[in-house]
Amino acid sequence: MDEKSTSSHQRILLFLLMVAVFSVFMIQYACPSSSECQMLHQLGAWFTLRGGPGIRIGDGESQDGLQKDPYIAEDGALARFVPRFNFTSADLNREVDFNIKGDDVIVFLHIQKTGGTTFGRHLVRNIQLERPCECHAGQKKCTCLRPGKKETWLFSRFSTGWSCGLHADWTELTHCVPSRMDSREAQKNQPSRNYYYITILRDPVSRYLSEWRHVQRGATWKASLHVCDGRSPTLSELPSCYPGDDWSGCSLQEFMDCPYNLANNRQTRMLADLSLVGCYNVSSMGEDERWAVLLDSAKRNLKGMAFFGLTEYQRKTQYLFERTFNLQFIAPFTQLNGTRASSVEVPSEKQQRIRQLNRWDVELYEYARDLFLQRFQVARQQERRQARERRQQERRRLRGRFSAKQGRRPKPTETMSSTEERRTESEVLLSDWWDVDENSTMEDYIGNRDPKDAVAVSSLNVRQRAKTCSGEVSEDDNRGNADGGMRSRLK
Numbered sequence: 448m449d450e451k452s453t454s455s456h457q458r459i460l461l462f463l464l465m466v467a468v469f470s471v472f473m474i475q476y477a478c479p480s481s482s483e484c485q486m487l488h489q490l491g492a493w494f495t496l497r498g499g500p501g502i503r504i505g506d507g508e509s510q511d512g513l514q515k516d517p518y519i520a521e522d523g524a525l526a527r528f529v530p531r532f533n534f535t536s537a538d539l540n541r542e543v544d545f546n547i548k549g550d551d552v553i554v555f556l557h558i559q560k561t562g563g564t565t566f567g568r569h570l571v572r573n574i575q576l577e578r579p580c581e582c583h584a585g586q587k588k589c590t591c592l593r594p595g596k597k598e599t600w601l602f603s604r605f606s607t608g609w610s611c612g613l614h615a616d617w618t619e620l621t622h623c624v625p626s627r628m629d630s631r632e633a634q635k636n637q638p639s640r641n642y643y644y645i646t647i648l649r650d651p652v653s654r655y656l657s658e659w660r661h662v663q664r665g666a667t668w669k670a671s672l673h674v675c676d677g678r679s680p681t682l683s684e685l686p687s688c689y690p691g692d693d694w695s696g697c698s699l700q701e702f703m704d705c706p707y708n709l710a711n712n713r714q715t716r717m718l719a720d721l722s723l724v725g726c727y728n729v730s731s732m733g734e735d736e737r738w739a740v741l742l743d744s745a746k747r748n749l750k751g752m753a754f755f756g757l758t759e760y761q762r763k764t765q766y767l768f769e770r771t772f773n774l775q776f777i778a779p780f781t782q783l784n785g786t787r788a789s790s791v792e793v794p795s796e797k798q799q800r801i802r803q804l805n806r807w808d809v810e811l812y813e814y815a816r817d818l819f820l821q822r823f824q825v826a827r828q829q830e831r832r833q834a835r836e837r838r839q840q841e842r843r844r845l846r847g848r849f850s851a852k853q854g855r856r857p858k859p860t861e862t863m864s865s866t867e868e869r870r871t872e873s874e875v876l877l878s879d880w881w882d883v884d885e886n887s888t889m890e891d892y893i894g895n896r897d898p899k900d901a902v903a904v905s906s907l908n909v910r911q912r913a914k915t916c917s918g919e920v921s922e923d924d925n926r927g928n929a930d931g932g933m934r935s936r937l938k
Contacts (some may be wrong), residue, residue, distance in 0.1 A: 539821055547593055551643065712814070
């Protein structure tokens with residue numbers, strides 16, 4: 448009796464074990480993306496990590512041995528992104544012909560507290576270049592020269608310094624950079640350069656909180672020039688929020704209550720053409736009208752930039768930069784979700800107040816995020832299509848080599864029948880057109896046939912069946928019918 452009970456328990460345990468193994472495999476099959484079935488993937492990972500049966504899956508590798516897409520769900524993006532804005536093909540295909548050996552220049556517009564310092568270091572330390580930037584310990588700037596020339600290809604904080612002012616905005620850079628570059632590299636008959644502007648944006652609430660913490664620690668940007676239409680703003684046009692040397696120790700409430708705080712809608716203002724609204728003279732038009740003009744200008748300038756990235760999407764930012772400029776980074780970007788701003792406990796009502804204070808930045812960021820993710824989708828689709836075309840070309844090349852090796856005259860025993868030849872030919876052609884149109888159906892074929900051919904073949908079949916039933920079909924009739932059918936098809 449005890450032996451029977453033990454055997455029964457073993458069978459039950461074996462059955463449960465098999466069910467668990469089967470469940471792990473089904474989770475990976477039914478939900479290949481962890482963002483789609485997050486709880487199921489967590490259960491499967493919990494079971495696998497605790498020594499359960501199944502295959503241990505390494506980082507970046509799926510259960511079937513294929514490499515997982517590193518861009519799926521690594522930054523919390525939606526598994527199926529639904530666009531909100533309509534963009535043209537030119538807006539979404541951002542690949543520039545950047546010539547680092549010529550006269551092209553990348554200009555980095557660095558907005559405060561968007562992760563621009565990290566991205567700026569990537570530009571000077573983490574790009575594979577024929578002539579890497581020279582960075583030395585203790586020096587804030589690196590020397591980034593073109594191959595074979597003593598000219599810089601990068602205009603940024605870590606290469607040329609704050610040559611146009613501390614955290615210069617779009618209005619300042621577009622007027623300052625050409626003259627600065629010409630003065631740095633004064634040559635006769637200097638050809639006109641291509642300036643490729645780039646920037647990084649960040650979620651407005653997170654950016655605002657990060658700037659508040661930065662100011663709270665004593666940071667200021669008093670050295671910023673804010674030049675517009677050839678002059679800096681007066682004190683009455685741009686009052687200060689604090690009387691002393693800095694605003695250290697200020698509370699979040701004090702930071703939000705200052706009506707002149709440049710942290711409000713900073714990203715919109717720094718990307719817009721301020722000359723459209725009279726620079727810092729706020730009396731020229733109403734506030735809502737003024738910000739609506741600035742928002743349209745910021746969207747237009749952002750869309751026209753060669754590249755922009757988002758702090759919340761580090762890997763996608765790296766990917767799009769590499770695709771746009773045909774430059775490769777040495778080490779992958781890292782998504783850091785733990786920042787000083789994220790560690791601050793802010794009540795929901797204050798978060799709502801921050802969003803209201805930065806409502807133009809919120810709208811700009813939604814626009815930028817939509818454009819960014821659409822560009823990423825288009826780039827990935829193009830990459831997959833190019834990979835498929837390369838595989839097809841490789842298959843054709845291998846078939847050509849195989850045919851060349853088999854070019855000897857076949858022996859009589861090796862001669863294929865016409866049916867086999869047609870089947871072989873169709874198999875060769877299959878891989879060429881299969882990927883072109885995967886939605887072809889039999890109805891497409893029937894709809895494209897000539898109706899006369901269908902009638903001729905149908906009448907021929909009727910006569911053939913009548914003769915067969917009466918026993919009057921001869922070999923000549925068969926041959927004649929076959930020839931007639933061929934002629935009908937040729938017609």
